[in-house]
Amino acid sequence: MSNEQSNAALKLFIVLSRAHKVIHESTNYFFQxxxxNPTEFAVLELLYHKGKQPLQQIGNKILLASGSITYVVDKLEARGYISRVSSETDRRVTFAExxxxxxxxxxxxxxxxxxxxxxxxxxxxxEEKQIVIDLVKKLGLSIKDLSN
Structure with missing residues (x-):
């Protein structure tokens, strides 16, 4: 690996990290x-745009550990924003709606x-947003390929 490759990789990491931090802090403040919290918003946003979802699949869709989903769903249900609905075809499946x-x-x-x-x-x-989307997606997919 060349020094130039190393410097570019480190700089990209710093730039991506700083941009993520600023965006994350701003959106978290809005949610608060x-x-x-961000997870509660993510669950609500998923159900708002995609309709009812099996509880077992929500974690994967919003990138959250399944153990945390029960806690988040409980909180949102207590506030009256979502409800649990049993599947009509499979008693093992419960949906959040x-x-x-x-x-x-x-x-x-x-x-x-x-x-x-x-x-x-x-x-x-x-146009720049689309370029960033394409490049970050390419980066993410290449990293996923490396980890497999």
Whole structure:
């Protein structure tokens, strides 16, 4: 490995880490202002956009350990934002489903979250955003390939 490769890799790591940190902190602050943690928002957002989901699959879809899902679902259910629904075809499967109160809540906060993301990413043109998406996706897939 050349010194140039090493320097570029280290610089990319720092730049990606700093960008992630700023975006993460900004969105986490928004979630906290609205009484949620990032995981609770992720579960609500999944159910809001994709409909009811088997509890066993939510963790994989939002990249969270399955043990934490029960805790998050319990909290959201206690607030009236989601409910558990038993499968009609398989008694072993329970779904999480967003409630009317959860939909109303997300109808209010999701557009504001979306506006925040647009603002956070506004330094890039749409073409630049697509280039970053393609490059970061390429990087992520190559790392996944390396770890297999």
């Amino acid at each position: 202002e609205n009484g949620l 967003i409630t009317t109160a959860g939909i109303t809540f997300m109808d209010e906060i999701f557009p504001r979250h979306e506006e925040q993301l647009v603002e956070l990413m506004s330094a890039l043109s749409n």
